[in-house]
Amino acid sequence: MPLIVRDHTWTQNLSTVYISVPLKAVKTANVHIICTDDYLKVSFPPFLFEVFLFASINEEKSEARIGNGAAVFTLQKRRDEMWEQLCTNIDKEKQKQIREQAVLKVQEKAVEKSKTKATRIQQEKKYALETMMKLESEERERIQKRKDEECARATAELDFWRETQRTTAEGNENQIKEQRTSTHDDKPAPQKIKHANTSPADTALVKTDNTITGQMRSKQKTKDLPAPRSAGCIQISFTPRVFPTALRESRVPEEEEWLKKQAEARRAIDTDLAELDDLTEDERNPDWLKDKGDKLFMAGNFLAAVNAYNLAIKLNRKMPALFSNRAACHLKLRNLHKAIEDSSQALELLTPAVSANASARLKAHVRRGTAFCQLQLYVEGLQDYQKALEMDPHNAALRADTEQIRELIQGSTPRSKDEN
Numbered sequence: 001m002p003l004i005v006r007d008h009t010w011t012q013n014l015s016t017v018y019i020s021v022p023l024k025a026v027k028t029a030n031v032h033i034i035c036t037d038d039y040l041k042v043s044f045p046p047f048l049f050e051v052f053l054f055a056s057i058n059e060e061k062s063e064a065r066i067g068n069g070a071a072v073f074t075l076q077k078r079r080d081e082m083w084e085q086l087c088t089n090i091d092k093e094k095q096k097q098i099r100e101q102a103v104l105k106v107q108e109k110a111v112e113k114s115k116t117k118a119t120r121i122q123q124e125k126k127y128a129l130e131t132m133m134k135l136e137s138e139e140r141e142r143i144q145k146r147k148d149e150e151c152a153r154a155t156a157e158l159d160f161w162r163e164t165q166r167t168t169a170e171g172n173e174n175q176i177k178e179q180r181t182s183t184h185d186d187k188p189a190p191q192k193i194k195h196a197n198t199s200p201a202d203t204a205l206v207k208t209d210n211t212i213t214g215q216m217r218s219k220q221k222t223k224d225l226p227a228p229r230s231a232g233c234i235q236i237s238f239t240p241r242v243f244p245t246a247l248r249e250s251r252v253p254e255e256e257e258w259l260k261k262q263a264e265a266r267r268a269i270d271t272d273l274a275e276l277d278d279l280t281e282d283e284r285n286p287d288w289l290k291d292k293g294d295k296l297f298m299a300g301n302f303l304a305a306v307n308a309y310n311l312a313i314k315l316n317r318k319m320p321a322l323f324s325n326r327a328a329c330h331l332k333l334r335n336l337h338k339a340i341e342d343s344s345q346a347l348e349l350l351t352p353a354v355s356a357n358a359s360a361r362l363k364a365h366v367r368r369g370t371a372f373c374q375l376q377l378y379v380e381g382l383q384d385y386q387k388a389l390e391m392d393p394h395n396a397a398l399r400a401d402t403e404q405i406r407e408l409i410q411g412s413t414p415r416s417k418d419e420n
Contacts, residue, residue, distance in 0.1 A: 003046050004049070015077055016074060017083070019051075021073075023069050026047065030045065036106075038055075039053065039098050054083040056078045286315045289315070305326075324364050326342045327346065327371075331371060340372065347361060358391050
């Protein structure tokens with residue numbers, strides 16, 4: 001039962017009532033106040049202050065301040081008059097009714113305040129969204145304007161270059177024509193003069209000299225040409241890898257395994273993936289791509305999940321979960337042969353068989369067995385289900401599926417097996 005506070009003080013004037021309630025060394029956070037037009041309650045466990053006011057007050061204009069070990073209330077009267085006393089004398093039934101009304105009013109105010117806050121938050125979000133969309137629109141317009149300006153500038157530069165090339169080509173062509181014209185005009189004149197001043201015998205002698213000179217020049221050019229290269233075949237031999245240590249001490253298998261891993265690492269580094277050019281640093285992470293594929297699978301977007309797993313596998317082919325999850329997607333898409341291949345690859349990576357990977361191996365066996373059964377290869381499917389049942393013998397659903405496949409093989413159940 002709470003302790004009633006009676007050592008409060010109060011004063012008044014025509015328009016205001018001042019009440020001071022000591023808080024008894026209670027923390028401010030533990031003080032709860034309920035105030036209506038005719039009721040005031042201050043609860044700070046284990047203490048309680050309650051007063052049924054002598055007259056009505058204006059709750060909206062009233063104030064409360066908590067500090068320095070006391071709660072001070074400034075209550076505005078609805079009528080300017082002096083009160084005979086702070087509280088009024090009413091029966092317990094009336095007090096109970098006033099308390100219930102005060103609580104209901106406080107709850108209604110709390111609900112209204114919550115709705116107002118929610119409305120305000122929604123308006124702020126809407127304003128923020130509209131502002132963001134406006135900024136994005138302005139950014140897109142700015143980028144498009146920049147692109148148009150760059151395109152126009154590049155087009156102008158290209159046109160200027162083409163015009164320069166055309167002008168240069170025309171100038172070169174005109175120079176060549178002028179040179180040919182000048183050469184043609186200069187050469188015939190001396191020949192005509194020469195032939196006009198010489199006799200036929202001299203002309204024949206000149207022709208003979210020109211023929212001899214031409215033959216000597218052709219012989220000289222023939223001598224200057226290099227001899228053709230002789231064809232041949234180059235033999236290349238590789239030195240065999242020799243391990244000088246004794247066979248019992250040789251670490252050939254370990255070295256071959258190391259070489260294999262190095263080759264795979266180089267292939268992974270040198271892989272030219274065009275789709276990686278537009279990806280962020282997080283999207284190049286196989287783990288991130290796996291989580292993305294899992295979310296897409298849960299959302300029912302199986303094709304997109306397969307694409308995510310494909311890219312993750314290109315980045316890392318040593319994660320069995322990628323193959324197992326992609327097998328589940330292929331099952332949903334009815335790509336049964338691909339589901340079998342991915343499940344087998346996952347089981348190959350999940351070696352050796354230990355308790356830590358038992359759950360992953362169970363999923364791979366069930367998915368491969370399901371694909372076999374949907375292909376009506378019930379014997380192979382039963383083998384996978386039996387291996388999965390060995391890992392989890394208490395799984396009732398798995399046991400029921402295994403028995404159903406066994407009945408299908410024995411011919412006792414005519415309907416086909418369609419598992420998920």
